[in-house]
Amino acid sequence: MSNQTAVKILQDLIKCPSITPDEGGALSVLQALLEPAGFDISRMRFDDANSPAVENLYAGFGSGGPHFVFAGHTDVVPPGSLADWSHEPFVGDIEDGVVYGRGAVDMKGGIACFAAAALEYLADHPDFKGRISFLITGDEEGPAVNGTVKLLQWCADNGVVFDHCIVGEPTNPSVLGDTIKVGRRGSISARLTVNGVQGHVAYPHLSDNPVRSITGLLSALMEPALDSGNQRFQPTNLEITSIDSGNETSNVTPASISALFNVRFNDEWTPQTIAAELTSRLDQAVLDNRFRGADKAPISYDLEFIGNLSDSFLTRSDTLINALSDAVHFVTGRKPELSTGGGTSDARFIKDYCPVVEFGLVGQTMHQVDERVAIDDLTALSRIYRRFLEVYFA
Ligand SMILES: [Zn+2]
Known part of the structure; x- marks a missing residue:
């Protein structure tokens, strides 16, 4: 079930040519998915004199605590030379159990898995107490001026307070379950x-x-x-x-x-x-x-x-880290390394609002020609996020 859903959502997102800072229809795909499921949706367009205007989305379901938010971006880097791609970058072709397309791992795939997991979890828990939100920007690969920074400020201005966050960036160097990022230099x-x-x-x-x-x-x-x-x-x-x-x-x-x-x-x-x-x-x-x-x-x-x-940061929330580590272990059998290596992400802004960690797909093909993800990985990541929600809201 969830694998089909995550794959389908990913294909729908890949079909949107959301090359940063263009929305490309990607946020509308999410809105069309989440709104019928009962999520309240806010779309904001932020601009600034010195950088391009950017579309952003905040979606939430439920009320009271705890409030868990999943953060990510639908914008992608340009595909480069189209002739070098074996499958067109904005189609979402599947071959031999692998989905091809720009953003497959960075990070439309992560968003698709989380959306599938959240929808399935909510369908199974009509008595759910708490709130699940999506914080989605179109400005992560660009200057990062009109994206998450202003989105977080908008949330604060509107009384939206988060307890914990997972950013769905690709964090695993070689296999799913390798690494959770718990901080950054x-x-x-x-x-x-x-x-x-x-x-x-x-x-x-x-x-x-x-x-x-x-x-x-x-x-x-x-x-x-x-x-x-x-x-x-x-x-x-x-x-x-x-x-x-x-x-x-x-x-x-x-x-x-x-x-x-x-x-x-x-x-x-x-x-x-x-x-x-x-x-x-x-x-x-x-x-x-x-x-x-x-x-x-x-x-x-x-x-x-x-x-x-x-600045550097280190997240020390046991609630968040243990629930996610346990979910990774439950699904993959691996005990993820808690790492602070690698580059920066929007987690550097989110850490000022709530404890945040990052966990997503395997990053090997991100930003490359023929960016792609195995359907097996999408299935496993959906199950990890689903398991996390079960544990977190238990
Ligand atoms: Zn990314």
């Missing part, structure tokens, strides 16, 4: 610019090569390690993503150079303390003056923090 990005004096490579005493300067500064950012991790989190990591002087010659040293980097930090840091540590390392590196002549003026650098920064 924080993230901070920066641009480091170093200025010097342009010159001829043969006369370095007449110039001040900023490439030498930035080499010393970047070394200081990477060594020694920022920390060695702890029981809850892996070590904090700094990755340099670009070093660019714009200079394509080998006989001129440039006047300036910039590097971009991102730090994924654990719960031993806050955005403020990690920023202070980076600045202090740079100031020390200026004094150390590695790779440069003692005759040079002190290195002049500029460190600018850019983009979104987010």
Whole structure:
């Protein structure tokens, strides 16, 4: 029953070309599914001067507590070259027990499984006490400005309070039941610019090569390690993503150079303390003056923090984690690892409102050509969510 339902819902969602930030009909599919089952539906369109308007949906059934909310997104990343797909990305073809299509795992599949589980659970429990909600955005793969952040604010403004949340992002690296995400590292990005004096490579005493300067500064950012991790989190990591002087010659040293980097930090840091540590390392590196002549003026650098920064978080709710772990074990026989690795998701916003964990499908094909999911996995995930609801509302 539920496998058919989840597969059918997923196919209906895949048929909607909801490439971020377009709604593509995907939220209407959910509305048409949930409204006849008695869910109250609110559709909100949020906009902002600097980012595209986005459609969002909040749906809820029941009243009183506890209030459990399932969160997710119906927007998807673009399919890329259509010629590379063996099945069209917005059709929902099934071949050999596998559903193909953009969003199959990230994360229309997760939404389909939860919708199937919730509808089946409510049909079997007419005496149900509590509230089950869906918090669905069309702005997770985009700038994340007009999505979950404003949706959560809308809920708060309308007196909607959640007790616990599962985000249905694909969390399992290889098999269903591997991993529940119980937290995330924080993230901070920066641009480091170093200025010097342009010159001829043969006369370095007449110039001040900023490439030498930035080499010393970047070394200081990477060594020694920022920390060695702890029981809850892996070590904090700094990755340099670009070093660019714009200079394509080998006989001129440039006047300036910039590097971009991102730090994924654990719960031993806050955005403020990690920023202070980076600045202090740079100031020390200026004094150390590695790779440069003692005759040079002190290195002049500029460190600018850019983009979104987010703090780390760790969810400690036994009610939520134990119910979900037990449901995963009941259905798959696996004891899921409680992980804080990987990238960011909308859970970073939800954690300010209620305890939140993430559990969904296997992530291997997300954002790839021929994104796909096994019907067996859809069946199992529906059963996990269903079992979770049984335990949670018991
Ligand atoms: Zn996603």
